[in-house]
Amino acid sequence: MTFQDCFPIWDRLDADQQARILGNLAFRSVGKGTILHNGNADCTGLLLVKSGQLRAYILSDEGREITIYRLFDRDLCLLSASCIMRSIQFEVTIEAEKDTEIWVISPEVYQSLMEVSAPVANYTNELMASRFSEVMWLMEQVMWKSMDKRLAAFLLEEAAIEGTSALKITHETIANHLGSHREVVTRMLRYFQSEGMVRLSRGMVQLLDEEKLRRLQDDRA
Amino acid sequence: MTFQDCFPIWDRLDADQQARILGNLAFRSVGKGTILHNGNADCTGLLLVKSGQLRAYILSDEGREITIYRLFDRDLCLLSASCIMRSIQFEVTIEAEKDTEIWVISPEVYQSLMEVSAPVANYTNELMASRFSEVMWLMEQVMWKSMDKRLAAFLLEEAAIEGTSALKITHETIANHLGSHREVVTRMLRYFQSEGMVRLSRGMVQLLDEEKLRRLQDDRA
Numbered sequence: 280m281t282f283q284d285c286f287p288i289w290d291r292l293d294a295d296q297q298a299r300i301l302g303n304l305a306f307r308s309v310g311k312g313t314i315l316h317n318g319n320a321d322c323t324g325l326l327l328v329k330s331g332q333l334r335a336y337i338l339s340d341e342g343r344e345i346t347i348y349r350l351f352d353r354d355l356c357l358l359s360a361s362c363i364m365r366s367i368q369f370e371v372t373i374e375a376e377k378d379t380e381i382w383v384i385s386p387e388v389y390q391s392l393m394e395v396s397a398p399v400a401n402y403t404n405e406l407m408a409s410r411f412s413e414v415m416w417l418m419e420q421v422m423w424k425s426m427d428k429r430l431a432a433f434l435l436e437e438a439a440i441e442g443t444s445a446l447k448i449t450h451e452t453i454a455n456h457l458g459s460h461r462e463v464v465t466r467m468l469r470y471f472q473s474e475g476m477v478r479l480s481r482g483m484v485q486l487l488d489e490e491k492l493r494r495l496q497d498d499r500a
Numbered sequence: 501m502t503f504q505d506c507f508p509i510w511d512r513l514d515a516d517q518q519a520r521i522l523g524n525l526a527f528r529s530v531g532k533g534t535i536l537h538n539g540n541a542d543c544t545g546l547l548l549v550k551s552g553q554l555r556a557y558i559l560s561d562e563g564r565e566i567t568i569y570r571l572f573d574r575d576l577c578l579l580s581a582s583c584i585m586r587s588i589q590f591e592v593t594i595e596a597e598k599d600t601e602i603w604v605i606s607p608e609v610y611q612s613l614m615e616v617s618a619p620v621a622n623y624t625n626e627l628m629a630s631r632f633s634e635v636m637w638l639m640e641q642v643m644w645k646s647m648d649k650r651l652a653a654f655l656l657e658e659a660a661i662e663g664t665s666a667l668k669i670t671h672e673t674i675a676n677h678l679g680s681h682r683e684v685v686t687r688m689l690r691y692f693q694s695e696g697m698v699r700l701s702r703g704m705v706q707l708l709d710e711e712k713l714r715r716l717q718d719d720r721a
Contacts, residue, residue, distance in 0.1 A: 337636070339644040347639075366629035369636035393622060400621030401614060407625065408587035411632045415558070415590035418568075418639055422679045423560040458643050 282382050285327055285353045291398040299392070303385035309375050315359065318370030322362035324386045327355050331379025332440075335371045336455070345458030347371065348413040349440075357406045363390040421458070429457055430467050431496040434477070434486060444486040453484075503603050506548055506574045512619040520613070524606035530596050536580065539591030543583035545607045548576050552600025553661075556592045557676070566679030568592065569634040570661075578627045584611040642679070650678055651688050652717040655698070655707060665707040674705075 282304060283289050289297065305324075309315065315333065316323040326333065333350040335358060350356055361367035363386045392399045420429055433456060438444050454464045468484065471477045476492050478485040486492065503525060504510050510518065526545075530536065536554065537544040547554065554571040556579060571577055582588035584607045613620045641650055654677060659665050675685045689705065692698045697713050699706040707713065 337640060337643075339640070341644075343644065345639075345643055364625065364629050366626045366633060368630075368633035369640075393618075393625075395618055397614070397616055397618045397621050400618050400625060404585065404614075404621060404625050404628065405587045407628050407632065408585050409589075411628065411635070412587060412589035414632070414635055414639065418566075418635065418642070419558065419560070419590075421639070421642055422558075422566055423562075423564065 280329065282327070285329065285382075287355075288398055288402045291402075292392070292396070296392055296396065299388050300384060303388045305383040305385075306380070307383060308380050309378070311375055311377050311379075313375045313379075314372060315375060315381070316356075316371070316373035318372060319361070321359070322386050323359040323373075323383065325355055325357060325360045325384040325389055326350075326373065327382040327384065328352055329380040329382060331381070332376040333373055333379060333381075334376045334456075335373050337369070337371055343458060343460075344455040345417075346456040347417060348410060349376070351440075355406060357403065357410065360384075360386045360389060362386055363393070426457070426459060426463060427467055427470075428496050428498065430464065430471075431476075431492040433457060434484065435489060435492055435496060438486055438489070444489065446484045446486070447482060448484060449482055501550065503548070506550065506603075508576075509619055509623045512623075513613070513617070517613055517617065520609050521605060524609045526604040526606075527601070528604060529601050530599070532596055532598050532600075534596045534600075535593060536596060536602070537577075537592070537594035539593060540582070542580070543607050544580040544594075544604065546576055546578060546581045546605040546610055547571075547594065548603040548605065549573055550601040550603060552602070553597040554594055554600060554602075555597045555677075556594050558590070558592055564679060564681075565676040566638075567677040568638060569631060570597070572661075576627060578624065578631065581605075581607040581610060583607055584614070647678070647680060647684060648688055648691075649717050649719065651685065651692075652697075652713040654678060655705065656710060656713055656717060659707055659710070665710065667705045667707070668703060669705060670703055 292300070315326060328350050330352055333356060334346050335348050335356070336344045336346045338344055356373060358367070358371045359373050393403055430453070433453065434446065437446050437448065450464045450468065451461045454461045468477060468479055472479050474491070476488045478487055513521070536547060549571050551573055554577060555567050556569050556577070557565045557567045559565055577594060579588065579592045580594050614624055654674065655667065658667050658669065671685045671689065672682045675682045678685070689698060689700055693700050695712070697709045699708055
């Protein structure tokens with residue numbers, strides 16, 4: 280799988296533009312847990328995921344985290360190049376959630392293409408609109424959904440991503456995804472366990488009744 | 501003040517593009533409380549505020565509201581034309597908060613310009629990045645700030661917008677801005693009153709000690 284295969288608007292660039300991107304392209308292979316982009320301190324560039332998984336999150340002054348979106352194979356991360364857009368006034372951190380291979384597109388080259396190319400600018404627009412939509416979805420969850428429903432939804436999503444109902448994940452990590460505290464997550468997981476929805480063991484959450492978790496997640500009461 | 505004065509990239513359009521925008525432009529004068537755009541049911545077009553004030557908010561299934569941003573003179577509302585961007589997957593409602601005069605730019609015309617013009621596409625990008633930033637700011641407030649700090653910040657913002665410390669606003673309206681319940685707002689305002697920060701009367705909140713409200717708002721504890 281080459282960069283050209285994964286970059287969605289490759290065919291809409293002219294030969295010169297293609298050469299400028301390739302001539303300034305970097306490839307990185309990073310281990311799980313690597314911080315790839317750290318707020319506005321970095322002007323990292325656009326990250327195109329070849330394989331693996333990234334997560335974007337925001338941090339509170341006290342070090343609390345909340346995941347705002349995740350990126351999988353062939354996804355492109357724009358906010359790691361927020362330096363090229365002066366109207367982006369917030370900071371996200373990008374972390375590899377698994378061992379990950381990425382291409383890094385030079386922010387200067389991308390910006391210069393975007394300035395002259397309507398297809399590149401419109402593609403950038405669509406990317407931003409997608410991330411904006413994910414954040415709006417999260418806002419609705421945070422505003423109108425109780426934490427038990429959000430936890431049920433997170434466990435189901437995680438099982439779908441991992442392709443298994445036996446999740447290797449700590450309560451601390453779950454709390455960091457949801458913007459909650461470890462104690463709150465632990466208490467709620469114990470309640471889920473008492474209701475037969477999950478089984479807890481060290482560093483592990485096993486989903487036992489996905490149907491019941493789904494009903495809890497969808498319950499509008 | 502003409503449309504041409506207020507539309508920021510007017511000079512970057514060619515004569516034909518300018519003519520197409522003007523030929524499909526509508527002007528509306530609406531009263532306070534008018535709903536100008538109602539989620540994805542409408543494809544209203546871009547709204548450029550000549551005078552007045554708009555607010556964009558989201559609604560829960562139960563009818564709760566939270567304000568996501570506000571628009572003032574010369575501001576352009578993009579999300580009322582979200583129909584032209586397929587990656588926008590959320591719904592906002594746009595309401596006139598005061599008597600308001602707006603120009604409505606045809607969504608079809610704008611979309612056709614955006615597709616061929618890098619300046620229009622990049623301007624759209626900057627607009628979206630600004631709104632995205634406002635929502636991220638709100639997300640941080642909602643996640644990490646307690647309601648008393650958010651209420652203090654709202655009262656100070658409102659006083660700045662209105663240019664007076666005597667705010668004509670109901671507790672219900674404040675709750676709808678903040679995504680809270682009227683009872684919660686009332687309880688907190690009474691606490692503010694007991695601390696000498698505000699004086700409450702029917703349909704009115706008078707700020708008495710802005711300095712103290714500011715300290716509360718900024719308090720990181």
